[in-house]
Amino acid sequence: MTLKAGYPFWLIKNGLPFTFPKLDHDIETDVAILGAGISGALVRYYLIKAGIQCTTIDARTIGLGSTCASTSLLQYEIDVPLYRLTEMIGLEKAERSYKLCADAINKLEDITQEVGIEYFEKKKSLYYAAAKKDAGWLKKEFEARKKAGFAVTWLEPEEVKEQYGFDSCGAILSELAAQTNAYMLSHCLLQQGHEDNKIFDRSPVTDIKHTKKGVLLTTEEGFTIKANKLIYATGYEAVDFVDEKIVDLLSTYAVVSEQYNERNFWKDEVLIWNTANPYLYMRTTPDNRVLVGGRDEDFSNAEMRDKLIKKKTEQLTKDVNKLFPELNFKEEFSWTGTFGSTKDGLPYIGPYEKLPNGYFALGFGGNGITFSLIAAEIITDLLQGKHNKDAELFAFGRGN
DSSP, X not given: OOOEEEOOHHHHHHOOOSOOOOOOSOEEEEEEEEOOSHHHHHHHHXXXXXXXXXXXEOSSSTTTTTGGGOOOEEESOOSSOHHHHHHHHOHHHHHHHHHHHHHHHHHHHHHHHXXXXXXXXXXXXXXXXXXXXXXXXXXXXXXXXXXXXXXXXXXXXXXXXXHHSSOOSOEEEEEEEEEEOHHHHHHHHHTTTTTTSOEEOSOOEEEEEEOSSOEEEEETTSOEEEEEEEEEOOGGGGGGTOSSOOOEEEEEEEEEEOOOSSOOOSGGGOEEEESSSSOOEEEEETTTEEEEEEEEEEOOOHHHXXXXXXXXXXXXXXXXXXXXXXXXXXXXXXXXXXXXXXXXXXXXXXXXXXXXXXXXXXXXXXXXXXXXXXXXXXXXXXXXXXXXXXXXXXXXXXXX
16 A cells, blocks of 8 residues: 655655665564554564564565654544543543553653654644534533643633634643654664664565464565564554454645744644644644644545645645734645544554464554554563553454
């Protein structure tokens, strides 16, 4: 599956920072990781920290799947609001899911500081009602988050206007959020323990055989990886391996502005998103740009998705300029990517009984990066034979 098209900003800005070989010989390893985007990179990082030998393989040049198309907003909010998720799975599980995402943001900060990666910025997040009909449930969502212990403030429409300069029907201001560069974060994480834990790209796996004794992967050139365990970190391409419908695929669009001479954006440069369906989201970049995304469409095929880039770019540009006319937003790079959503907004993590010795790290939804960290923690525990109390929240067959 072609996961993106256009000119993803991070790929243009950072190019190919590190190179990796193709697989050209047979390998035996404890754990194989299929996919080297942000999910695979975080899983690998956690496994190495736990002393587990692993080999990573990717069909593409590293990071050129959906990772380089990520807009890299880090929020604890799940696509399904907390109050609604509570109705679906119960208060305890819903609050725990949100708190795990909040913890993941802080843990990502710790990881970047520990290994000296600069691609992380703490931010606040502003979630505003785009229409009057949304104000009631957004206030309900605010109360649910406040009750759960999150640091949130309710802003009336006039307060949003006074502080941020645009019209709304009320908003939730969250103290905890962040932004990153998922493409470079992945590359930098993959450099950790690189010498003893092999990484191969441009090596498509064309056959996978699961048995009770292990897993055998074969590449299109006939080389094999014999592993005790296999972790699927293939993102939205996982639909090719799971024999049930677990996700709806969508196409999203993103635009980055020309570089501004001076940073004169909105207050605190908070992450901004709204209640529209599909929702609009905005952030800034370290090099004085504004990034806007949204205008999602149901995914039918890559050709139809890609044809809409020009139209969506024009619409998103108008969206920004309507919100902040003083920015005089002018697009420089635009792209599209495929992502997935689940019924409950939660990812699928852990073993899949139809594929023995196989585990999945599938960070579906708008919270993909935080979900990827959660997946790394859970799978590392499971591989070490440890009980993880949160595994059932994201397990296959959880009944949604």
